[in-house]
Amino acid sequence: MKERFETLVEGHLDSLHRFAVSLTRDRDGARDLLHDTFVKGFEGYHAFRPGTNFRAWIFAILVNTFRTRVRDTGRHRHVALDETNEPASEGDVVFELLEGTEILEAIEELPEPYRSAVLLVDREEMRYSEVALVMDCPVGTVMSRLHRGRGLLRQRLRGLAQERGFQAAGKRVGGEA
Amino acid sequence: MMCMDCRSLVPGWIDAELGPAETTEFAAHLSSCRECAEFAGRERDFVRGLRARLPRPDLPDVERRHILSDLRSVAGSRGDLRRLAWGGALALAACIALVATLAVSQARDWTRAYRMDHAAHAGASDGLEFRSGSAIQVAAWLTTAVGMPMHVPTMPDARLLGARTVRLNGRTVALAVYESAGRRLSLFLGNGQELFPARGLAPDQLWTRRGTPYSVVAWIHQGHFHVAVSDLPVQRLQQLARQCQKPAT
Numbered sequence: 001m002k003e004r005f006e007t008l009v010e011g012h013l014d015s016l017h018r019f020a021v022s023l024t025r026d027r028d029g030a031r032d033l034l035h036d037t038f039v040k041g042f043e044g045y046h047a048f049r050p051g052t053n054f055r056a057w058i059f060a061i062l063v064n065t066f067r068t069r070v071r072d073t074g075r076h077r078h079v080a081l082d083e084t085n086e087p088a089s090e091g092d093v094v095f096e097l098l099e100g101t102e103i104l105e106a107i108e109e110l111p112e113p114y115r116s117a118v119l120l121v122d123r124e125e126m127r128y129s130e131v132a133l134v135m136d137c138p139v140g141t142v143m144s145r146l147h148r149g150r151g152l153l154r155q156r157l158r159g160l161a162q163e164r165g166f167q168a169a170g171k172r173v174g175g176e177a
Numbered sequence: 178m179m180c181m182d183c184r185s186l187v188p189g190w191i192d193a194e195l196g197p198a199e200t201t202e203f204a205a206h207l208s209s210c211r212e213c214a215e216f217a218g219r220e221r222d223f224v225r226g227l228r229a230r231l232p233r234p235d236l237p238d239v240e241r242r243h244i245l246s247d248l249r250s251v252a253g254s255r256g257d258l259r260r261l262a263w264g265g266a267l268a269l270a271a272c273i274a275l276v277a278t279l280a281v282s283q284a285r286d287w288t289r290a291y292r293m294d295h296a297a298h299a300g301a302s303d304g305l306e307f308r309s310g311s312a313i314q315v316a317a318w319l320t321t322a323v324g325m326p327m328h329v330p331t332m333p334d335a336r337l338l339g340a341r342t343v344r345l346n347g348r349t350v351a352l353a354v355y356e357s358a359g360r361r362l363s364l365f366l367g368n369g370q371e372l373f374p375a376r377g378l379a380p381d382q383l384w385t386r387r388g389t390p391y392s393v394v395a396w397i398h399q400g401h402f403h404v405a406v407s408d409l410p411v412q413r414l415q416q417l418a419r420q421c422q423k424p425a426t
Binding site for chain 1: 230232233248344
C-alpha cells in the first residue's frame with residue numbers, strides 16, 4: 001500500500017507542488033502543506049477507492065488542509081479587486097506586455113475560491129467535474145467561480161498592462177498599434 | 178436564452194464542458210446576438226492567451242528530492258505504525274489502559290519523530306540525497322540544502338555515508354548519516370531549540386534516552402543541537418557523541 005500511495009502521489013508531484021506554492025506563496029510553506037497533505041492522504045488512503053480519480057482526491061486533501069491552516073492561523077492575504085465585471089476590449093493583446101510570472105502573480109492575488117478555480121482549470125487542465133470534487137461544490141459553481149475569477153483576472157492584467165503603456169482602446173501609448 | 182444566461186455559459190463553452198442541449202441553445206443565441214458573440218470571442222481569446230503564457234514550472238530537482246524524502250518518510254513511518262496496529266490488534270484490545278498510558282508518554286516524547294524517521298530509513302532504502310565520506314563535502318551540501326552554515330562532525334569510530342534533509346515539526350533539519358560497527362547512526366543537526374526541548378542542558382552535556390531498538394543521545398555543541406539515533410548500545414552511542422564534541426583537527 002505504501003509503494004502504491006507513493007507512486008500515485010509522485011505522478012502528480014509537480015502539479016501538487018505548483019498548486020501548493022500558489023496557495024501559500026512561499027516554498028517552505030508549500031513544503032509544509034505538502035507534508036501535511038501526504039500525512040492525511042496516507043492515513044486516509046485505505047478509504048480511497050481504486051479506479052476513482054486519485055488526482056482529484058489528493059488535491060481535495062491539499063485544499064482542505066490549506067483551508068484548515070488558514071482558519072487556524074488567520075492568514076488569508078488577498079488584494080481586494082474591483083467587483084465590476086465589464087468585459088475587456090483588448091482580447092489577448094495584454095499578454096504581449098506581461099511576463100508569465102506577472103500573470104501568475106496576478107492569479108495568486110485573486111481571492112479564494114476564484115484563484116483555485118482558475119489555477120486548477122487553466123493551469124492544471126482539470127475538468128470541471130474534477131474541480132468540483134476538489135473544491136467540494138457543484139459543477140455549476142465551478143463554472144461561475146471560473147467566470148468570475150477570469151473576469152477579475154482580466155481586470156488585474158489590464159491594470160498591469162496599462163502601467164506598461166497599454167491603452168484600453170487597444171493601442172499603446174506612443175503610437176504603436 | 179437571455180444574454181445573462183448565455184454569458185454564464187461562456188466558460189463551459191470555452192472549456193468544452195457544456196452538454197449537447199446547452200451547446201445547441203448557446204450557439205443559437207450567439208447566432209442571433211452580436212454582443213454576446215463578441216463577448217464570447219473575447220473571452221475565448223483571453224483564455225487562450227492566458228493558457229499559452231501561464232508558466233507551469235516543474236519541481237526543481239533539489240526540491241523534488243526533499244519532497245520525495247518527506248513523502249517516503251511519511252509513508253514509511255505511518256506504514257510501520259499501521260502494520261503494528263493490525264498485527265497487535267488483539268493485544269491492544271486486552272491492554273487498553275496500558276496503551277492509553279503509552280499514548281500519553283509518546284505525546285510527550287519529542288524523540289519519537291527522530292526515531293520514526295531513523296526507522297523509516299534504516300533499511301536498504303536509506304533515502305540519502307547526497308553520498309560522500311567527506312565531512313567537508315557533506316557540510317557544504319547541507320549548508321546549501323538548509324540555507325545556513327552547517328558543520329558535520331567526524332568520528333574516528335564511525336564512517337560518514339552522506340546526508341539528506343528531513344521535515345520535523347515544520348522545520349527543515351539537516352541529517353548526516355554514519356555507520357559504526359555495521360549499525361546505522363542518524364545525526365540530526367540544527368539550531369532550533371523547539372526541535373530539542375531538553376531545557377537546562379549545559380553545553381556538551383549528554384541527554385540520553387534508552388530505547389528498543391533505537392536509543393537517542395542529544396547534546397548542544399557550539400550553539401547547535403545534535404540528536405543521534407541508532408540501535409547501537411547506548412554506551413557506544415555516548416562514546417561517539419563525545420568524539421563529535423572534540424574540536425576538528
